[in-house]
Amino acid sequence: MTDTITYRDALHDAHREALEADDRVLVMGEDVADYGGTYAVTKGLHEEFGRARVRNTPLSESGFVGAGIGAALGGLRPIVEVMTVNFSLLALDQIVNTAATYLHMSGGQFNVPVVIRMATGAGRQLAAQHSHSLEAWYAHVPGLRVVAPATVTDARWMLASALDDPDPVIMFEHAALYASKGELSDGGGPVDLDRAAIRRPGSDITICAWGGTLSKALEAAEELGSDGIEAEVIDLRTLRPLDDATIVQSVMRTNRAVVVDEGWRSVGLSAEISARITEQCFYHLDAPVGRVCSAEVPIPYPSHLEQAALPQVPAVVAAAKAAMNR
Amino acid sequence: MSDPIEFVMPSLGADMDEGTITEWMVGPGDAVERGDIVAIVETDKADIDIEVWHSGRVAEILVPPGRLVPVGTPLAMLDVTDGEAIPPAPVAAAAPAEATAPATTSPPPAPPPPAPPPPAPPPSAPDMVAITSPPTRHGPTSYGAGDSPATGDDGAPASRIAASPLARRLAGERGIDLSTLSGSGPDGAITAQDLAAVSARPRPVQPEPDRPKRDPAERMRRAIADLMARSKREIPHYYLAADIDLEAASIWLEAANAERPVKDRILPAAVLLKAVALAAAEHPNFNGFWLDGRFQPGDGVHLGVAVSLRGGGLVAPALHDADQLSIPDLMVGLRDVVARARSGRLRGSEMSDPTLTVSNLGDRGVEVVNGVIYPPQVSLVGLGRISTRPAVVDGEIVARRLVTATLAADHRATDGQLGARFLNTIAKLVQEPEKL
Amino acid sequence: MTNEEAARVIVDAIEAVAADADPREVDPTEDIWYALDLDSMDQLNVMIAIGDRTGIEVPEADYPKLQSLADMTAYLAGVVTPKG
Structure with missing residues (x-):
């Protein structure tokens, strides 16, 4: 049996389940209680679990992310919600210099079991300071695990797996996905955070996507299919550590690859993935690895410019056809 | 023809x-x-x-x-x-x-002289590049962010043939001269498809x-060093050991050998090898290779027999389809392969394909052999010295001939539970040597 | 067979199996197999080579008596002498 549910509700259910399952779990962040969080993921949970476990925090990312890290060190299992990745930069010091380093600097004595969630991505006319895709900043850092649920099923089940991780996990939720609906399969369970998922099998070209670009990649694959090109679409799911094996095995079969990244092209995840493919599949490549990324500008406010700056389905189709010389 | x-x-x-x-x-x-x-x-x-x-x-x-x-x-x-x-x-x-x-x-294909990067026309540019006057001081191209590779001096004619890495590899393997082909791929590059129709032309x-020339002993050492280091680097070994009662097998073998001329006598190793081969046939997860991130079963049981060479080093040639050989035939094969290993006359097919290896150091007096797996194989059975030791049989302490058999196995391919069953099967099989 | 003949047969047989081994260098009372790094396969081949040269089939049960050059020489000489 399947059930249609929004990405937001899937996350909501995941939070309720986590709070029910383990007394050590708490949710903290700006307006997560009465207002239900910026994207209404935690709506109503404070009534059920109390304000001690669903806590509003002052508007200070460095302060409350640091408090969450401290709570994790003290034995709790905090879920810290940050409004967007843009604002998380204020907490970068806490995340990169503290959460990511303690296990190593303490010689394995202190781990930091915190989950830090944040929205990412553009498409909602929120302008440059709310719309960037900075996943790569975190995916650069050893000591962090970075995940990006792209489907309602992953939104429903990834949180529990992230909480099970003894070390810090950064979870990126694309802002355009919250209202999206999908089928939640019955009897879901823990997500293997080490593995990417093949969302559509194909034999001609591999398209790598994640988070907000997965639906665009799948749409492009459908369009390519009607032109007789069978694209395999990989949902990376975890951006650090990258599941090289799944990507490499796919490209070994298809001999071609396109990476769709809402981040910028320069020095980003698409560059990393392209490099890994080239390093590990060089003698299997029949075309250069293609990349479809955001334009190298701060994301514009006007709708037509914003849409023009983002990776879109026609660009993915064009990149795949260029690799196929079609 | x-x-x-x-x-x-x-x-x-x-x-x-x-x-x-x-x-x-x-x-x-x-x-x-x-x-x-x-x-x-x-x-x-x-x-x-x-x-x-x-x-x-x-x-x-x-x-x-x-x-x-x-x-x-x-x-x-x-x-x-x-x-x-x-x-x-x-x-x-x-x-x-x-x-x-x-x-x-x-x-490698014969390297053409170094040439500047091909002055490729930019492939169909995604529409985002068409955005003009972005509201920043730096346009996309000044980040080196364009689709086309940066070219140093424009217009320099490319003398290097444009071909995909896959096409170059296949052409090298098939002996195809890329300069005789025209490409149908991106930017006119030769792709794998362009090679498909072309038959091989030999290229001297x-x-x-x-x-x-390096000293042969040094080269042998180096080859073993590379392979064994790779094994320990890549293979998560686990080790199991079991004492196997060889009393029945020894009595059976003594009786058999008493009736055989010296040249047809059978060594205990042949009995143990047969048991290992049959056990491997019964537990195919130990008989094969870890390749491309998964286990690939062997095509038959080809026992690699670790043979130490006089003067140092070792090779492990294969006894093909060892599970199908009778013990006398297996003994003949073993004598032959050991003799040829030591005289340096092994055959290519014997070197290339063992599906698991047996290392027998019993003659050197050791009890336990914790071996290093030969990549890409997934298991190695070690055999120690056959020795008379106290054992408890039917509540009595008696002297029995025992051998300690060990299994070094690749934890990616199997788990200890299965490994224990594999060792047990070997132990069980040697209890009825006449059936081997 | 005299002791000298027996000793020559043994040395020849060992050299036929392991060309680089020099049994003459080994103390006649030492464990010859260990000293020359000969394993059970080599040992079997030495027994076969002795058989080829003398027609003597050493029973497997007697192998434990054949651990040094002195033992082997005495054994071979002993086996042949009564018959001759």
Whole structure:
């Protein structure tokens, strides 16, 4: 049996389940209680679990992310919600210099079991300071695990797996996905955070996507299919550590690859993935690895410019056809 | 008769990426039968007799004796008469190992002189590049962010042929000259598809100066070092040990040998090898290879027998289909392969395809052998000394002949539970030696 | 067979099996197999080589008596002498 549910509700259910399952779990962040969080993921949970476990925090990312890290060190299992990745930069010091380093600097004595969630991505006319895709900043850092649920099923089940991780996990939720609906399969369970998922099998070209670009990649694959090109679409799911094996095995079969990244092209995840493919599949490549990324500008406010700056389905189709010389 | 086919430098094990023909047993015009030994190849480990896998006639020798060439290099051209002759399973089984190291196993195409990067016209640019006057001081291109590779001096004619890495590799393997093709791929590059229609054309190997010869013992040491270091680097070993009661097998063997002339006598090792081979057939997860991130079962049980060489080093040639051999036949095979290993006359098929290895150090007096697996195999059975030890049988302490058998296995392929069953099967099988 | 003949047969047989081994260098009372690094396969081949040269089939049960050059020489001489 399947059930249609929004990405937001899937996350909501995941939070309720986590709070029910383990007394050590708490949710903290700006307006997560009465207002239900910026994207209404935690709506109503404070009534059920109390304000001690669903806590509003002052508007200070460095302060409350640091408090969450401290709570994790003290034995709790905090879920810290940050409004967007843009604002998380204020907490970068806490995340990169503290959460990511303690296990190593303490010689394995202190781990930091915190989950830090944040929205990412553009498409909602929120302008440059709310719309960037900075996943790569975190995916650069050893000591962090970075995940990006792209489907309602992953939104429903990834949180529990992230909480099970003894070390810090950064979870990126694309802002355009919250209202999206999908089928939640019955009897879901823990997500293997080490593995990417093949969302559509194909034999001609591999398209790598994640988070907000997965639906665009799948749409492009459908369009390519009607032109007789069978694209395999990989949902990376975890951006650090990258599941090289799944990507490499796919490209070994298809001999071609396109990476769709809402981040910028320069020095980003698409560059990393392209490099890994080239390093590990060089003698299997029949075309250069293609990349479809955001334009190298701060994301514009006007709708037509914003849409023009983002990776879109026609660009993915064009990149795949260029690799196929079609 | 079909087109001539290539006879290439075979891979004689996971540790080999190049070899030297030291002698051709055939010359142009000679008829060959499938299975004939046609050449001797010197590897880091030994001189190996190389068989041919087609019947036909030698058309041309491409590589003279004395030249070191990479695995996969065409050595000779054959006019075949047996049509679609297919290399036997052993060689096929070894082939995947090569796929993991294409860089070292495919002959590089003759390098054209260095050339500037191709002045490729930018491929169809995604529409975002068309945005003009972005509201920042720096346009996309000033980040080097365009789709096309940055070109130094525009307009310089490219003398290098545009071909995909896959096409270059395949052309090298098949001996196809890329300059004879036109490309249909992106930017006019030659792609794998463009090669599909072209039949192989032999390209004589360019002479290259002989490399200084290393001392054979040093090369052997180096080859073992590389393979064993790779094993411990890549393979998560787990180890199990069990004492196996050999009393019944020893009594049976003494009776059998008492009736046999010296030259037909059977060593206990042959009985144990047969038991290991049968157990491997029963537990196929220990018989095969870890390749491309998954276990690939062996095609038959080909027991690698670790043979120490006088003067140091070791090789582990295969006893093919050991589970199918009677113990006397297995003993004959063992004597033969050990003798040839020590005289340096092993065959290519024996070197390339063991599916698991047995290391027997009992003669050297040790009790327990915790072995190192030969990649890409997934298990190694170690056998210690057969010794008389106190054992409890029916509540009484009695003297029994025992051997400690160990299993070193690849935890990626199997778990300890299964490993324990594998060892138990060996122990059980030797209790009824007459049935082996 | 005299002791000298027996000793020559043994040395020849060992050298036929392991060309680089020099049994003459080994103390005649020392464990010859260990000293020359000969394993059970080599030992079997030495027994076969002795058989080829003398027609003597050494029973397997007697192997434990044949651990040094002195033992082997005495054994071979002993086996042949009564018959001759």
